[in-house]
Amino acid sequence: MPSPAARRRTVAAVHAAPVFMDTEATVDKAVDLIEQAGREGVDLLVFPETFVPGYPYWIEAYAPLDQQAANAAYAGASVEVPGPQTARIQSACRRAGVGAVLGVSERLEGTRTCFNSQVFIDPGGALLGVHRKLQPTYAERIVWAQGGGATLRVFDGALGRIGGLVCWEHTMNLARQALIAQGQEIHAAAWPGLSTMAGFETVADVQIDAMTKTHALTAQTFVVSAGNPVDQTCLSWMASTLGPQEHITAGGGWSAVIHPFTQYLAGPHTGPEERLVTAAINLDDLNAVKVWVDSRGHYARPEILGLHVDHRPLWHDESYRQWPASPGDDGPETVDGTE
Numbered sequence: 001m002p003s004p005a006a007r008r009r010t011v012a013a014v015h016a017a018p019v020f021m022d023t024e025a026t027v028d029k030a031v032d033l034i035e036q037a038g039r040e041g042v043d044l045l046v047f048p049e050t051f052v053p054g055y056p057y058w059i060e061a062y063a064p065l066d067q068q069a070a071n072a073a074y075a076g077a078s079v080e081v082p083g084p085q086t087a088r089i090q091s092a093c094r095r096a097g098v099g100a101v102l103g104v105s106e107r108l109e110g111t112r113t114c115f116n117s118q119v120f121i122d123p124g125g126a127l128l129g130v131h132r133k134l135q136p137t138y139a140e141r142i143v144w145a146q147g148g149g150a151t152l153r154v155f156d157g158a159l160g161r162i163g164g165l166v167c168w169e170h171t172m173n174l175a176r177q178a179l180i181a182q183g184q185e186i187h188a189a190a191w192p193g194l195s196t197m198a199g200f201e202t203v204a205d206v207q208i209d210a211m212t213k214t215h216a217l218t219a220q221t222f223v224v225s226a227g228n229p230v231d232q233t234c235l236s237w238m239a240s241t242l243g244p245q246e247h248i249t250a251g252g253g254w255s256a257v258i259h260p261f262t263q264y265l266a267g268p269h270t271g272p273e274e275r276l277v278t279a280a281i282n283l284d285d286l287n288a289v290k291v292w293v294d295s296r297g298h299y300a301r302p303e304i305l306g307l308h309v310d311h312r313p314l315w316h317d318e319s320y321r322q323w324p325a326s327p328g329d330d331g332p333e334t335v336d337g338t339e
Contacts, residue, residue: 007282007284008280008281008282009043009159009280010041010043010044010279011042011043011044011186011224011257012040012045012257013226013256013267014048014051014226015048015226015227015229015253015255015273015274015275015276015277016228016229016274017228017229017230017231017234017274018051018052018053018233019233020054020231020233020234020237021054021237023077023079023085024085026052026053027085030047030051030089030102031088033276034096034100035096036276037096037276038095039096040276040278043098043099044162044224045098045100045101045276046101046164046188046189046224047101047102047190047226048103048191048227048255049166049190049191049227049228050104050105050190050192051103051104051228052079052085052102053074053077053079053105054228054234055192055193055228057193057238058238058242058245058248059071059142059143060138060139060198060247060248061238061242061246064142067242071142071143072112074143075107075112077105078104078107078114079106080106081119081127081130086102086104086127089121090121090126090127091125093121093123093124093125094124098123099121099122099123100121101120101121101164101188101224102118102119103116103190105117105143105144106119108315109316109317113145115132115144115147116132116136116140116144116166116167117132117147117151118164118188118190120155120157120162120164122159123157123158124158126157128155128157129151129153129155130321131147131151132147133146133147133165133166133169134146134152135168135169135172137168146314147314148310148314148315148318149309149310149311150312150313150314150318151318152175152179152309152311154179154184160185160283161182162185162186162188163182163186164189164190165179165189165190170211170212170214174307176219177295178307178309179221180219180295181307181309183296184221185222186222186283187216187222189212189224189226190227191208191226191227191253193229193251193252193253194207195251195253195270196230196248196249197247197248198247198248204252204254205268208225208227208254209254209256212258213262216260216262217260217261217262217293219260219295220293221260222258222259222260222265222281223256223257223258225254225255225256225268226277227252227253227270229250229252229253230248230249230250230251230253231250232250235248235250250272251272253269254267254269254270255267255269255270255277256269256277257279257281259281259285260289266278266279
């Protein structure tokens with residue numbers, strides 16, 4: 001029987017901005033943050049949405065025909081997985097003994113097509129897998145393709161069963177249920193600085209709070225939610241590349257660690273101050289929560305409710321990726337939640 005300490009983790013959300021549109025400098029910053037996390041005893045570090053090379057805020061602020069050069073540059077600044085940039089992150093995780101969920105704009109091998117992705121790395125440096133955002137939101141469809149069910153996974157690593165979703169994927173109740181059906185224990189929620197966008201100033205943080213707490217309780221999982229503030233490197237890049245705009249401002253971001261019974265364990269932290277939002281968690285707490293509600297067990301009601309998930313590969317690289325097996329890989333290509 002494992003000792004009680006074996007189920008304890010220290011987790012942290014990265015509340016920080018990238019070096020906007022500078023891929024290598026942003027990877028350098030991510031490595032520095034991983035090394036800092038290692039010194040501070042963090043076991044798992046969750047980064048914001050598309051931390052590498054930054055979230056393309058211009059898609060919300062300029063006419064589509066004016067974005068062509070910026071969108072071409074963005075595809076060029078995106079990274080392949082696996083690739084040299086993720087290899088550097090893996091090495092940093094191995095040296096520091098820190099697991100990471102890194103938000104990247106992922107370029108499909110041999111193409112200029114990109115995805116809004118989360119890369120899952122174990123503390124030993126192993127690349128556990130990738131989740132590609134299923135449905136880019138609104139103007140995001142200009143820069144990112146749709147992800148498929150092959151990457152809607154919970155990855156079983158040294159720190160537990162970890163899965164994630166990106167931004168408004170949290171509104172997709174069946175996507176969340178797919179992670180629940182795989183026995184998720186820790187959830188990585190990745191966000192941009194939504195409250196910096198015109199029309200979202202007063203509602204974005206309320207929405208993120210509601211969505212992350214809903215998943216914490218309904219999935220009985222710890223949620224590590226990371227959002228990046230917008231800094232001057234981002235605003236300056238857009239102004240110099242595309243001209244003046246009034247739709248995106250500095251600041252924002254919302255980062256927190258949330259218990260399955262929805263209390264804050266750290267944060268929420270917002271605004272321009274960069275920091276690791278850190279909390280201690282105990283996976284044994286899940287046992288007490290599941291006495292009340294167990295969405296994979298007695299609250300599933302499989303004789304009434306069912307879920308179909310198509311895990312078959314959608315994109316050409318998904319059929320030959322050799323990630324470590326995740327829960328559910330030993331079943332059929334569709335998972336119905338009853339397993």
